[in-house]
Amino acid sequence: MTTPTAPDAMYRNDEGLGIWEHRGKVAAVGVGHAPTSRRWDGRPETCVGAITIDALRKAIDDAGVAPDQIDGLVIVPVTTTGAFWEAGKPLPMDVIQSFNQTDDPLDGIAKLSAEWLLANMPELTNVNFTMYGPGCMSNALNVTAQAVGDGLAHTCLVVKSWHNFEGRYYQGGANAGNALPGTPAITQLWGGPASYSTALQFAEYCRKYGKAHDMMAPFMENSRRNGLRFPEGYWAQHRPEELGPEDYLASRWIAKPANLFDNDIPIMMSGAYLFSTAERAQDMKQKPVYILNHASSNTRPRSLLPTLDEVEADTALTGRKIYEGAGITADDLSFENMYDGFSLFHQFHLEGLGYRGIKFGEALDFYQTDISIEGPNPVSPSGGNVGSGRSRVWMHTDCIQQLQGRAGARQVTGVKPEVGVSGGPMPLGGNYTVWSASPD
Amino acid sequence: MAKQGVEPDELTQPFWDAANEQRLVIQYCVDCDRLQHPPSDSCRDCDDGGELGWKQVSGRGRIYNYGVVHDCPIRLLQEDQPFNLAVIMLDDDPGIQMYSHLPGIPVDDVPVGAAVEVIFEPSANGQLVPEWRVIAD
Numbered sequence: 001m002t003t004p005t006a007p008d009a010m011y012r013n014d015e016g017l018g019i020w021e022h023r024g025k026v027a028a029v030g031v032g033h034a035p036t037s038r039r040w041d042g043r044p045e046t047c048v049g050a051i052t053i054d055a056l057r058k059a060i061d062d063a064g065v066a067p068d069q070i071d072g073l074v075i076v077p078v079t080t081t082g083a084f085w086e087a088g089k090p091l092p093m094d095v096i097q098s099f100n101q102t103d104d105p106l107d108g109i110a111k112l113s114a115e116w117l118l119a120n121m122p123e124l125t126n127v128n129f130t131m132y133g134p135g136c137m138s139n140a141l142n143v144t145a146q147a148v149g150d151g152l153a154h155t156c157l158v159v160k161s162w163h164n165f166e167g168r169y170y171q172g173g174a175n176a177g178n179a180l181p182g183t184p185a186i187t188q189l190w191g192g193p194a195s196y197s198t199a200l201q202f203a204e205y206c207r208k209y210g211k212a213h214d215m216m217a218p219f220m221e222n223s224r225r226n227g228l229r230f231p232e233g234y235w236a237q238h239r240p241e242e243l244g245p246e247d248y249l250a251s252r253w254i255a256k257p258a259n260l261f262d263n264d265i266p267i268m269m270s271g272a273y274l275f276s277t278a279e280r281a282q283d284m285k286q287k288p289v290y291i292l293n294h295a296s297s298n299t300r301p302r303s304l305l306p307t308l309d310e311v312e313a314d315t316a317l318t319g320r321k322i323y324e325g326a327g328i329t330a331d332d333l334s335f336e337n338m339y340d341g342f343s344l345f346h347q348f349h350l351e352g353l354g355y356r357g358i359k360f361g362e363a364l365d366f367y368q369t370d371i372s373i374e375g376p377n378p379v380s381p382s383g384g385n386v387g388s389g390r391s392r393v394w395m396h397t398d399c400i401q402q403l404q405g406r407a408g409a410r411q412v413t414g415v416k417p418e419v420g421v422s423g424g425p426m427p428l429g430g431n432y433t434v435w436s437a438s439p440d
Numbered sequence: 441m442a443k444q445g446v447e448p449d450e451l452t453q454p455f456w457d458a459a460n461e462q463r464l465v466i467q468y469c470v471d472c473d474r475l476q477h478p479p480s481d482s483c484r485d486c487d488d489g490g491e492l493g494w495k496q497v498s499g500r501g502r503i504y505n506y507g508v509v510h511d512c513p514i515r516l517l518q519e520d521q522p523f524n525l526a527v528i529m530l531d532d533d534p535g536i537q538m539y540s541h542l543p544g545i546p547v548d549d550v551p552v553g554a555a556v557e558v559i560f561e562p563s564a565n566g567q568l569v570p571e572w573r574v575i576a577d
């Protein structure tokens with residue numbers, strides 16, 4: 001069995017598609033997370049393959065489903081945080097020999113295939129549908145929702161994992177060399193770090209609307225506060241530190257106006273969910289959370305990086321697609337869990353959604369109001385990557401747990417949790433899911 | 441600032457050859473007459489890919505936006521941190537952007553919107569690279 005990448009037809013990229021044909025007929029039930037760590041320690045039981053198996057088994061157990069009932073598996077094959085196994089570095093044979101292998105020795109260590117997982121999870125005896133959703137959990141979720149809706153699988157696992165190795169990320173390879181090939185040279189010779197593009201969009205936003213970087217502080221504090229109430233997350237597990245305005249604003253710049261905390265921390269992690277048809281989900285151990293819609297953007301900027309005009313046009317378009325397919329309006333959102341890694345673009349997602357009626361240029365003022373989980377306008381109750389480390393998964397886990405009423409210390413109390421939205425990553429180019437406590 | 445050298449490849453050879461002659465050329469689509477940068481194997485706007493060529497542009501532009509890089513992934517540039525990293529939009533088509541370190545402009549004191557013109561600076565292997573300097577309007 002060779003696993004295909006999801007075809008374009010599985011995504012809802014266009015405006016005007018109407019209500020999603022499977023609205024309310026697909027449900028998420030089980031959630032599983034492996035313990036996080038800052039970097040791989042080299043042991044077999046903590047390699048990215050092993051933590052993925054851990055997360056998947058927890059999601060299966062959480063849903064109360066027998067493994068032989070599972071017939072689908074959707075994964076993100078790329079697991080790097082920016083750390084790669086350097087060419088010429090000896091292979092970790094003890095780790096490789098601890099698992100059933102595929103033809104790529106780094107499978108399960110620096111990448112993941114569906115074949116590797118199935119070869120090392122013998123209890124999954126009936127999986128006959130596997131597919132890759134590239135990039136993020138957000139993408140894989142769209143694929144899983146569509147696959148279950150289309151009947152390609154009935155009880156389907158979806159998982160995203162990240163590996164992080166020793167050393168500073170993105171500092172090796174071509175970046176350490178004295179020359180670049182001509183094509184990457186056109187965009188990379190000037191040395192902008194990963195957050196540079198977002199920093200520029202934020203700078204233009206501040207100039208246009210008369211805002212300033214310090215207005216981000218309440219959002220950052222709220223996100224870390226929520227993250228510290230996310231027992232599955234990195235900061236809660238390893239560094240239970242609040243992020244007050246003083247600490248946030250005193251941190252060093254990476255690409256001004258983006259500072260260290262505006263950049264999320266790369267970690268080892270794995271998060272998995274069990275999806276099923278709404279009908280089958282009724283008999284499972286947890287309350288089903290229904291998918292009302294999924295929507296995507298594959299917009300590219302005209303040139304090197306997106307202008308604020310391009311960002312605002314696309315986030316607004318994404319908002320319309322999200323609502324159209326779900327048959328809801330902004331007023332129906334109990335909370336929002338749009339992506340935040342980098343923190344400086346969360347406001348673009350919020351404004352595109354028109355969350356609580358905010359318009360372009362108003363989100364940073366909104367951050368100065370009560371955006372806590374106890375208030376009427378929860379912003380990023382998951383705490384996102386700011387609150388729990390780089391995964392692009394927390395936002396989805398939180399939507400499921402909030403709507404199941406088992407978000408624990410993070411449970412929203414100022415609103416009744418009925419409908420949530422999550423997704424990303426970038427304002428241009430992302431995948432989104434609308435979640436609901438009820439199928440209607 | 442000492443940029444990494446450049447080893448032109450098939451796609452970008454005309455761009456880098458022109459730079460060595462102190463000329464700025466941008467890829468364009470013959471069919472839809474649109475500039476595109478960074479260059480690509482096909483026109484992003486024409487369904488059939490479009491026929492591509494290179495067009496010399498005026499070498500004039502404006503500073504559209506900038507950030508200050510304090511933590512650069514490229515080893516050669518790290519000794520110059522912090523440094524300005526601006527985006528220039530071309531007068532020929534403001535939708536086309538190019539990067540610049542804005543030589544001579546103090547760090548974080550960048551005149552957004554100012555007029556600039558292209559200059560060419562040697563990189564680590566001698567390949568000339570387009571850069572931009574502020575000029576009177």
Ligand SMILES: [Zn+2]
Nearest residue numbers: 469472483490
């Ligand atoms: Zn064309």
